Structure formats: C-alpha cells, structure tokens
Amino acid sequence: MELATTLKSQQVRNSVRDAGINPNHWYAVSWSDRLKPGQVIAVTVWQQAIAVYRDTEGNVHALEDACPHKGVALHKGLVLGQNLACRYHGWEFDSQGECAKIPYLPPSQKLPCAKARSYPICDRYNLLWIFPGDPALAETTPVPHIAEFDQPGYLMVPVTGHFKAHFSICNENSMDVFHGFLHENLQGWFDPQLVKLRETDGSVIADYQVSYRGKLAKFLGLTDQAKDTTTKIISVQYRYPHYFSNLENVSSLYLMRLPVSPTESRSFAYFFLKVRLPQWLINSARPALQHILENYVFMKFLRQDIEMMESEQQTYLKEPQRRYVEINPAIIAVQRLILRQSEQAIAPESDRSPARNKDAEVSVS
Ligand code: FES
Ligand SMILES: [Fe+2]
Known part of the structure; x- marks a missing residue:
C-alpha cells in the first residue's frame, strides 16, 4: 500500500518501546567464522x-543454555564429538538436546528423560541464524537473501553493533534518513526528502532523495569531485525483522537485527560497495580497505548513533508515560509494523496472516 509522504505531526505509539518480537523469523546471532569446531558460545x-556449539565435524547446533540436570549454563560445557557435555557432572546432550550419556551411570541403567530445548540453526553468509519460534515454521521461512555476498565487483565490509536500547529505537534510527544532521561532521548526507513510502504486511519501504558532497562521497564513488554535490535516491527497507538499504546500486547495506532484551539489541551488518577495480586487486586490498572502512568510517557513524539511541532509551525508562511527537510517516509505519508482528506472535495460529513471511526473501541489487 502506498502511503502519503507528507511530514506531519503524529503522536508516537509508546507501546512500541515495550513490544516483544515475532519469534517466527530467523535471527543472526554471531559471525560464523568466530565459532571454530569444538567451541561453544552463549547468545x-x-x-x-x-x-x-560447533561439533568436531563442523556442524552447528543450538540448545537452551540450561542443563536439564541442575540448570548450569551449557555454554560452559565441552564439545565431545557431536554432543555438548555439561561442565558440572558431564551429562552429554546430543544436537536435539536429548541426554545421550551420563558418565557415572552404570551401563546397565537406563538414561533418565532429560531434554534441553533445541533450536533450528543455520549457517549462511558467514552468519549463524537461529529460529526462536515454532520449529515447524523454520523450514518454510527463508533466511534473508544477501545477493551481493560472494558476488565479484563488490567490496564487503562486516560491521557489528551493540546498543543498550530496544530494537524499535534501533530500527527507527536506521529508517530515519532525516538524522543526517547528527553526522554532519563526518561529511554525511544532507537535504533529505521522503519521496515514496510503501507499507505491506511485513515491510516498510521508504525512498529518500538525498544530497552528498565531500571527500567521503568521492571515496564512495557518489561524486566525481569532493566539491560537487550529487543527489541520489536511497531506498531504505525494514523487512521485519531486518533492515536493508540500497543507494542506486552504488552501495547497499544489510543490517540483521538481534533483539536481546527490552533494553538491549545487537546487529550484524554487511556493507557492500561497488568498486570498478579488477577482482585480484579488490581481493588483495580487501583486508586493508575493510579495516579502514570499518574503523574510520562506519564505527564513527555508529558511535554517534549509539549515543542518541541510548539517550532515547534512558529517557523513556525514566518516564514511560511521556508523549513524544513524530513527523516522519515512515517511522510511524515502522512502529505499526513492529506492533503488528508482536501481536502476530501472540495470536492463535488460525488468526495469523498467511502473508506473514512473504517478504522475508529480499534481494537488494
Ligand atoms: S548440572 Fe549439568 S550435569 Fe549436572
Ligand atoms: Fe546514523
């Protein structure tokens, strides 16, 4: 559905700051290459x-982080072959969470019925994805498609974020191009205008016209000369629960949001920049360019954003009843989507829209 792009005063829906997630989606929890065979992490x-944990054959598994014996955190345990052994008494659990061995139980005795919950997990795009909802829906719910991953001609920069803020605050930040004011000293964008806004059952897509100028714009291939001003259309898309943006095929950003708690979120993002260089040169310069872009460009933007988002969260916690005013219809649409998805998670199966996951497969290229 097409929405009006007029900037108009509307009241923020405070309930969005307490909204839960719809667990029937894939959530990225870690970079895959950080978990070696035989290692366990807590997420x-x-x-x-x-x-x-990654078993000794290289396959990944996800179990509830509480031993069914006495509740000790299983991430403190040891990987033994394909099983995870609790560090306390050595009870072993297989990839489905079933108790597979108790080292001190005589072989003649039957294993007790002790099961840890297991979660569907998949290893794709160097990310580990967990499906925290109904396991029966995991197979039919696609992991977001990252078209540029492994495609020649792109420089890919992974960026990790950690925010002490509710995921709605983080997603509104990503969708609101009007905050270029904050990044002024980093030669960010200016004169943004919302030119198109669409909303579906599972997404909000906002097209902004934005101007760029300066050395960073030149480096990113947005302008020929640093002093020139270019105007481009950036399409920012909140395809619940993740975020994607595309700048006229010059660059794109895939930001996978991990809601941790009502006051904490993480993100795993890939920035892709189209580069007109031979592939061998991209490959050899990649580590240095990734390092420069991550530390001297993205982290600078991110630190400024984090300060604003965490301040917003703190003020909300001090006075949750206080009313706020928004004028960007894209943000009001994002709030509607978060609340709708949160309600779907608690609605009975028969009431859920069959279109719920139809937008999950996204290609932005
Ligand atoms: S608490 Fe885990 S084996 Fe005893
Ligand atoms: Fe920002």
Missing part, C-alpha cells in the same frame, strides 16, 4: 539464553 535471542 541471547529476546531473553532466551542459548548455547551454540
């Missing part, structure tokens, strides 16, 4: 503590 998806 949290919306207050659910999960132990993720």
Whole structure:
C-alpha cells in the first residue's frame, strides 16, 4: 500500500518501546567464522539464553543454555564429538538436546528423560541464524537473501553493533534518513526528502532523495569531485525483522537485527560497495580497505548513533508515560509494523496472516 509522504505531526505509539518480537523469523546471532569446531558460545535471542556449539565435524547446533540436570549454563560445557557435555557432572546432550550419556551411570541403567530445548540453526553468509519460534515454521521461512555476498565487483565490509536500547529505537534510527544532521561532521548526507513510502504486511519501504558532497562521497564513488554535490535516491527497507538499504546500486547495506532484551539489541551488518577495480586487486586490498572502512568510517557513524539511541532509551525508562511527537510517516509505519508482528506472535495460529513471511526473501541489487 502506498502511503502519503507528507511530514506531519503524529503522536508516537509508546507501546512500541515495550513490544516483544515475532519469534517466527530467523535471527543472526554471531559471525560464523568466530565459532571454530569444538567451541561453544552463549547468545541471547529476546531473553532466551542459548548455547551454540560447533561439533568436531563442523556442524552447528543450538540448545537452551540450561542443563536439564541442575540448570548450569551449557555454554560452559565441552564439545565431545557431536554432543555438548555439561561442565558440572558431564551429562552429554546430543544436537536435539536429548541426554545421550551420563558418565557415572552404570551401563546397565537406563538414561533418565532429560531434554534441553533445541533450536533450528543455520549457517549462511558467514552468519549463524537461529529460529526462536515454532520449529515447524523454520523450514518454510527463508533466511534473508544477501545477493551481493560472494558476488565479484563488490567490496564487503562486516560491521557489528551493540546498543543498550530496544530494537524499535534501533530500527527507527536506521529508517530515519532525516538524522543526517547528527553526522554532519563526518561529511554525511544532507537535504533529505521522503519521496515514496510503501507499507505491506511485513515491510516498510521508504525512498529518500538525498544530497552528498565531500571527500567521503568521492571515496564512495557518489561524486566525481569532493566539491560537487550529487543527489541520489536511497531506498531504505525494514523487512521485519531486518533492515536493508540500497543507494542506486552504488552501495547497499544489510543490517540483521538481534533483539536481546527490552533494553538491549545487537546487529550484524554487511556493507557492500561497488568498486570498478579488477577482482585480484579488490581481493588483495580487501583486508586493508575493510579495516579502514570499518574503523574510520562506519564505527564513527555508529558511535554517534549509539549515543542518541541510548539517550532515547534512558529517557523513556525514566518516564514511560511521556508523549513524544513524530513527523516522519515512515517511522510511524515502522512502529505499526513492529506492533503488528508482536501481536502476530501472540495470536492463535488460525488468526495469523498467511502473508506473514512473504517478504522475508529480499534481494537488494
Ligand atoms: S548440572 Fe549439568 S550435569 Fe549436572
Ligand atoms: Fe546514523
């Protein structure tokens, strides 16, 4: 559905700051190459503590991070073959969470019925994705498609974010191009205008016209000369629960949001920049360019954003009843989407829209 792009005063829906997630989506929880065979890590998806381990054959598994014996965190355990052994008494659990061995139980005795919850997990685009909802829906729900991954001609920069703020605050930040004011000293964008706004059951897509100028714009290939001003259309898309943006095929950003708790979120993002260089040169310069872009460009933007988002969260916590005013219709649409998805998660199966996941497969190129 097409929405009006007029900037108009509207009241923010405070309930969005307490909204839960729709767990029936894939959530990225870690970079895959950070978890070597035989290692275990602790992750949290919306207050659910999960132990993720890679077995000695290289396959990944996700179990509830609480031993069914006495509740000790399983991420403190040891990987033994394909099982995860709790560090306390050595009970072993297989990839489905079933108790597979108790080292001190005589072989003649039957294993007790002790099961840790297991979660569907998949390893794609160098990310580990967990499906915290109904496991039966995992197979039919696609992981977001990252078209540029492994495609020649792109420089890919991974960026990790950690925010002490509700995921709605983070997603509104990503969707609101009007905050270029904050990044002025970084030669960010200026004169943004919302030119098109669409909303579906699972997404909000906002096209902004934005102007760029300066050395960074030249470096990113947006202008020929640093002093020139270019105007481009950036399409920013909140395809619940993740975020994608595309700048006229010059660059794109895939930002996978991990809601940790009502006051904490993480993100795993890939920035792709189209470069007109031979592939061998991109490959050899990649580590240095990734380092420069991550540390001297993206982290600078991110630190400024984090300060604003965390301040917003703190003020909300001090006075949750206080009313706020918004004028960007894209942000009001994002809030509607978050609340709708949160309600779908608690609605009975029969009431859920069949179109719920139809937008999950996204290609922005
Ligand atoms: S608490 Fe885990 S084996 Fe005893
Ligand atoms: Fe920003």
